[in-house]
Amino acid sequence: MGGDLQIESTLGQGSHFWFDLHLPEIPHWVEQHEAQQKVITGYQGPPRHLLVVDDHWENRAIIRDLCFEVTEAQHGQEGLEQIRARRPDLVITDLVMPVMDGFELIRQVRNSLDFQELPILVFSASVLEEEVPKAGYQAFLSKPFQADQLLELLRVHLGLTWNYETSSPAPIVSIAPIPTTEKLPEILVGPSPEQAAILNRLAMMGDISGVVEAVTNFHQDNPQLEGFTQHLNSLAKEYEMNKMEDLIKQFL
Known part of the structure; x- marks a missing residue:
């Protein structure tokens, strides 16, 4: 295999070991765990109702395709009205919005006895997680985020069990050979x-x-x-x- 083993030692402090290995390149690496990843088609149980509070929501297709009932609001004030009127199962909100921002929305929701346990997911492209008060929300996502990150948060905070696409035993036929x-x-x-x-x-x-x-x-x-x-x-x-x-x- 080849390689080099090296050491640095300082009296009274300890030793530092490291090594270099010369490994052959594998030109046709296949990520088996990704290839075997299951496709989510929905979830078990009754439809869940989500409220999305954002004036620029790009990920609506992800949750609608999975049979969620989705209500949208353009800002915090509209979101607060929808929460009171429709009582969603979970709220997804941006922080920087006109009229009423996400910070004030969360504060007013948590001050209401009826909605203190309502799960709230926060995401933002312009606010860092450490800048958001820890109380009042269940999870934070930085924009842009991956679909699987959002789906995992929905699974955890709604207690979902996913339904997966059933695969047939027949081999997958590719349109054209795509080695890498x-x-x-x-x-x-x-x-x-x-x-x-x-x-x-x-x-x-x-x-x-x-x-x-x-x-x-x-x-x-x-x-x-x-x-x-x-x-x-x-x-x-x-x-x-x-x-x-x-x-x-x-x-x-």
Whole structure:
């Protein structure tokens, strides 16, 4: 295998050991745990009602596709009215909004005896977690965030049991052999740099439905994008945001 073992020692302080290994490159690495990841199709039990308080909510497609009932509010005042009127099971709120911000919304909700136990998830692109008072919310997410982060928080704070897509024993047939992501541009006909920039922006926002809609439009204009479109759509269906971004960035 080869390599070097080195040591530094200081009297009265201790010793520092480290080593370097020369390992062969593995050109066709396959991440088995990701390949075996199950696809969430919904959850058990009655429909859960979510209130999203945000004037720029990009991830609505994620929760709507999983059979959540979703009510949206543009700012904290509207969100407070919806909480009182509809009594949601969980609230997802931004912090920086017009009229009433998320800080005041949380304060007023927690001051109400009827909603002191209401789960609240906080997310923000402009406020750091350490700047948010610890009392009043269950979890904090920094924008942009991955779909699986949001889904895990929903599972924990709503006590959900997910339903998963049942897989058939038949082997998966790929449209074209894709040994590594590095070879994708040589195998697939991809979007133009301008189209890839649009897809990349939508993916960075977490707008999965926007990515699917955009690539479908590009495919209609250029039938040669068939393989790329199907591959990207399959990643979108499984909420594989990192893989979607990696694929798109190769065509920028």
